[in-house]
Amino acid sequence: MKYFFSIITAVFLTSCVSTESTLKNVDNSAKRPSFTDNRYVITEYAEDSKYGFDPDYPVNIGFINEKQEAINIEYYFNGLEGPNGEKISFKKVDTCCPFPTKNTTMGAGTIGIYEVTLEGTTKKLTMYFNTFEKGKIVCPKGLSIKKLPTRDK
Secondary structure (H helix, E strand, C coil), rough: HHHHHHHHHHHHHHHHHCCCCCCCCCCCCCCCCCCEECCCCCCCEEECCCCCCCCCCCCECCCCHHHHHHHHHHHHHHCCEEECCCEEEEEEEEEEEECCCCCCCCCEEEEEEEEEEECCCEEEEEEEECCEEEECCCCCCEEECCCCCCCCC
């Protein structure tokens, strides 16, 4: 039964996938940021307001095993905060947008859709994450980079 489900999933994904990717911000030479205290050390802000908020401009965490998606997304959000220092909450709500990739055995990947809320607000943001392709990992417009704690000497 598991084998049957895998074949059906592969056929479904590859039949829905265009032969050209619509992703605009893939960069195979990009390096994942360093991490400390269970978070990525993000040092730059996105130049494009679509970064992370448009399925064609997802946060490209890239080249990770499906089982590592949750921890890498957590590292990403742990490195950010709201524009006024608000704590960020997030949850995966769906996947979308199949695209061709050489980084899976099926030849296709999908974009993870995350609902993001800032502490003290009811506003919900929708962010898109790609775990199959690499790209520069930066802070999207509207959020802030969390400051690293100072260490006493």
